[in-house]
Amino acid sequence: AQSVSQHNHHVILSEAASLELGCNYSYGGTVNLFWYVQYPGQHLQLLLKYFSGDPLVKGIKGFEAEFIKSKFSFNLRKPSVQWSDTAEYFCAVKSNTGKLIFGQGTTLQVKP
Amino acid sequence: SQTIHQWPATLVQPVGSPLSLECTVEGTSNPNLYWYRQAAGRGLQLLFYSVGIGQISSEVPQNLSASRPQDRQFILSSKKLLLSDSGFYLCAWSVIEAFFGQGTRLTVV
Numbered sequence: 001a002q003s004v005s006q007h008n009h010h011v012i013l014s015e016a017a018s019l020e021l022g023c024n025y026s027y028g029g030t031v032n033l034f035w036y037v038q039y040p041g042q043h044l045q046l047l048l049k050y051f052s053g054d055p056l057v058k059g060i061k062g063f064e065a066e067f068i069k070s071k072f073s074f075n076l077r078k079p080s081v082q083w084s085d086t087a088e089y090f091c092a093v094k095s096n097t098g099k100l101i102f103g104q105g106t107t108l109q110v111k112p
Numbered sequence: 113s114q115t116i117h118q119w120p121a122t123l124v125q126p127v128g129s130p131l132s133l134e135c136t137v138e139g140t141s142n143p144n145l146y147w148y149r150q151a152a153g154r155g156l157q158l159l160f161y162s163v164g165i166g167q168i169s170s171e172v173p174q175n176l177s178a179s180r181p182q183d184r185q186f187i188l189s190s191k192k193l194l195l196s197d198s199g200f201y202l203c204a205w206s207v208i209e210a211f212f213g214q215g216t217r218l219t220v221v
Contacts, residue, residue, distance in 0.1 A: 009153070034209055044202075044212050051208075090155060092210070098144045098163040099171075100210055104155035 002027045004093050006103035013081050014111050021076040021106050023091030033074040034092040035065055050074065083112045114139035118203045118213025125220055131190040133216050135203030143205040145186040147178055150200045162186060193220045
């Protein structure tokens with residue numbers, strides 16, 4: 001069965017610290033991978049997506065993610081976080097059947 | 113450009129009453145459509161998805177059903193609401209990435 005697991009539920013960082021949020025999925029077929037962000041009181045917003053090609057994808061606001069097929073992982077990274085990055089982050093996997101599922105989310109709190 | 117409309121934004125319903133939440137998409141054809149329930153600390157739980165008219169995949173057995181009577185219309189329903197149906201429901205459409213409606217806060221009393 002298709003599933004997504006995000007390892008960190010709540011992360012607290014100071015400004016300028018580096019960020020890495022883990023995401024692993026299980027699915028035997030071809031997948032499309034996404035990271036979404038939800039700022040307080042706002043809708044879900046796409047950060048970045050992976051379909052094919054270069055496994056290192058860059059998104060908005062300085063975020064990037066690396067797809068490692070052998071590890072079924074798609075971890076999100078940012079070299080230096082800002083207070084404005086405080087939000088909830090969701091990893092998502094879409095299979096070739098069209099099914100799109102999300103991880104349970106990671107709450108990031110950045111302290112100024 | 114594509115837009116998604118989901119209504120109502122908030123809803124208070126008594127236990128045992130029926131439910132109908134509607135979602136419509138404009139500006140795209142034959143999108144995948146999704147209903148999710150979002151709960152704090154539990155992410156987005158996929159309830160139903162549809163890849164075409166009349167095609168519904170149910171992910172979580174529960175007191176809800178979904179229908180897609182038209183290409184760009186997706187309806188979430190219940191014949192008799194339970195207290196446990198209270199929550200925040202999101203509709204989404206996707207051709208590549210997903211785009212979300214504003215959500216419906218349902219309170220069953």
